[in-house]
Amino acid sequence: MMKYFILSVALSLAAAVSDECKQSIFDQCHYGTPFTSIHADTFEICEETCNVYAGIDSCDYFTYTIEGAIDENCDIYTSSQTQSEFQAGCNIIGAQVNDADRCIVYEDSCTAVPPCTECIACGSGSCAGYMESKCSFIGEVLESLEADLNRCQKLCQLQPKGAFVVMNIEENTCECYSDTAVKDCKMAIVQQGTVVDDCRVTP
DSSP: OEEEEEEOOOOOOOOTOOOHHHHHHEESSSOOOOSSOOOOOHHHHHHHHHHHTTTTTOOEEEEEETTTTTTOOOEEOOOOOHHHHHHHSSSSEEEEOTTTEEEEESOOOOOOOTTOOOOTTSSSSTTEEEEEEEEEEEEEEEEEOOOHHHHHHHHHHTTEEEEEEEEEEEEEEEEEEEEEEEEEEEEEEETTTTOOOOOOOOO
């Protein structure tokens, strides 16, 4: 069957750091109240606006939306949250299905715990400050079940076409998607100072 998700916030690490992190999705997060909002014709204009406000300590991160119905599509935020703290406040996490011996965590560092022999920390890295948002996620749902993220990963690995999992933290439920799943993201959330050239996966 086909199912649509509006997913808010995708964390993205550069491919050189980890492709698994680059494909991650975050939704239902806490953004706070914008310091100011403007209209920006391009991502670069919004980014430069944040850099200007950062000079007076008034931009820690910004959001840029390409949805045509939104006039003030560039929001400037101040925040004391770290990247990991921001992610911890999100209710929905989406992640690429990884190899059986690799585990993914959304923290600054991690230690591999059996049965995993490798641990990937997606809360830090060259692109940890870049996240995608408002993604329409379309794909075949292979399985829906109650499980935490790591168990969801393991069960989706057993599916021949399992490629992506979406986890609802509050409900402790997850869905396993096939390799046909695609996403069309309409917004980016960026920590001020992040070099996004290798991070952006939305045109």
